[in-house]
Amino acid sequence: MTIRLDRERLITTMKEQAEYGATEGGGLHRLALSEADREIRDWFVDQLKTAGLSVRIDEFGNIFGRREGIDSDAAPLLVGSHLDSQPNGGIYDGALGVVAALELVRTLNDEEIETARPVEIVNWTNEEGSRFQPAMQGSGVWAGAHDLEQEYAKTDDDGVMLGEALDDIGYRGDVPAEPTTDYEAYLELHVEQGPVLAEAGADIGIVTGIVGFTWGSVTFRGEADHSGPTPMHHRRDALVAAADLITAVRRIPGMLGERTVGTVGYVDAEPNSINIIPEKATVTWGFRDPDDAIVEEAYRRVLAEAEHAAKREGVDFDTEERMRAPAVTFPDQAVDSVRKAAETRDCEYLEMVSGAGHDATHLASVCNTGMVFAPSEGGKSHSPDEYTSWDDCYEAATVLANAALELAADGGTVK
Template identity: 70%
Template sequence: MPVTLDRERFVATMKEQAQIGGTEGGGLHRLALSDEDKEIRDWFAAQMDAEGLETRVDEFGNMFGRRKGTDPDAKPVLVGSHLDSQPYGGIYDGAMGVIAALELVRTLNEHDIETEHPIEIVNWTNEEGSRFQPAMQGSGVWAGAHSLEEEYAKTDADGAVFEEELERIGYKGDEPVEPREEYEAYLELHIEQGPYLEENDKDVGVVTGIVGFTWGGLTFHGDADHSGPTPMHYRKDALVAAADVITQIRRIPGTLGDRTVGTVGYVDVKPNSINIIPDEVTITWGFRDPDDEIVEEAFQRVLQEAEWAAEREGVEWEWNERMRAPSVTFSDKCVDAVQEAADDLELDSMRIFSGAGHDATHLHSVCDTAMVFSVSENGKSHNESEYTSWDDCYSAASTIVNAAVKLAGGE
């Protein structure tokens, strides 16, 4: 028989966490290593202590809580996500995965259910990458994808240093940032952040993998000059070159694949005055696709477009790739456990590839991994209007809890 979560408690806990960093628009503003992040971390630590978990915090602020299994030699099953948010984001993104992991432990304790394998729950540091880059930072350092010292030195837009901020909020732990043992599996629950489950009238998504992506920046250097007396043919306008490339980033995906997407999410114009021709403009690119070769082609195309735009406008340009993540295909063992859990709960599911990066991207290199998606109404995310009904939240949480129990050898 499937394990049954306390729906009322799960919803109440989701609402409780949403108050920490909650916005007037009903969203969440809880940036990594902010005061609000400290508050939610303190809250989460208290919840783990209340359930009798063995807790630890590593040197990068990743938080773990372990429930013992009956076999002391069995490898643990890891379940979790992240508690940081985007600027004025939604209350479900990331946080629901941590709350579901907490409810997993609460439910096992409440019903005296033992598991052969230990179950460990986790809150990863700075998954969002909105204040400090890159995204999925904590899991990336833990899994060996990033250098600890290099990530410690990262700064935010105001010049605050990551390591100093981690120390300021009291979450630079003593544990090494690495797997301290082998893991049986990792499961992560997340909202879909896309329209496919809703469009197909499904209850839950069985995630089979994650798209690959490239993030980077382009800077164009022109000449600042008076916008009135300067003839058009004298101008070296950095913004014109940048605008040409922005348009192409919107168009490139349509020439590559059905799942290819491209975004310019940041523009910085200097001196940003109505009466001055812009002399320096920085924009970002982001391309994603399940096929790594398509991601590489998009990357090469944007560099070519930048070169052509700079030549047309007579400006200089430079670029840097800030992050590259290969696509990931999850293990059959974990995907099948999620599918069986959804079937046992009589939920109408579909297999789906994630269009967004998640901590599971890095965990895939450490152990067998899979994810569960809940329905996202209208596919909205990363803003205050992000919405998933409590029924859909509960269905997804129930799925990951039962999948984790299966993998952990629940009795």
């Protein structure tokens, strides 16, 4: 069996959600647990109720809507993403995944399709990690990667604690923020946020996993001096060593994997004054790759490069790895269902490893997980220029829905 979503309704719903937190330039400003987030959550709960789903909200504000299966004790299929956005972000991002999940259950209702398994759809709290850190927080708490109380205590720039913010918008629910049953699988549709699919002319991406990464920092310590009287050979300039390291981080990926990326996203120099030789400089590194061994190699090389840079300039240095996440490989079952749905649709697809983290990262530790990517025009995202054509939105949502139908066992019996 295949299902056909209502294209116009999908588009209308996408436009409707984009009104909550809309910015003048056509973007979206819907920070986690803000007033705009409260409004979109109210809207979402309304949609769930209208679709006849039973709604539950957990202690961390994750919102679930459940459609019963023939076998209500069977492990449910979970489908969703997130409705929060970056500051002045785009209207597609995670919202497309939540709207597609909504459209899935609406269509099951319209077609009076009974699935063997219950189907649950979800909006995860704070995927973006801009107002409160870390990103993918709601799914991380739910999956057991973070401690609930610790995350409640996280504060935003104004010192507001996350727990208070949840209370302020009325979304601290009473259901435990954890899987209260076994789940059969989790599916998520998200925009790619990179240029790969659009450049390849593919209709959708089948995500087979998520890259691993290492993040850390190097601090060089030299000597502050007057920039006039100090001859060049007398200098121990921390910022020069840092500059060497920045170009090394740029070079390292080229020596490793085809998909390795490396970034220095942060620089701090002291005293940061035009007339003083920098005494202290800190730079960060970030390397990502689908292969953990390559991530480890990038880490080894950045430490070696830091040592060379320090030696050349005669400065001291120390390093700190701040975070390391292993690559995630989605198990076959959910990925196979997505592939089958794509083949049935006869659409052009590309199998790929996601270069960005998603809620699916955490879900992969709970159950079978699969993701569908919709192309991002120009690879742009987290900006009002983010764009995915309605055709591409519809295609990706349709593949998601058909993969979901298979995983939820539309034949009426649980395999």
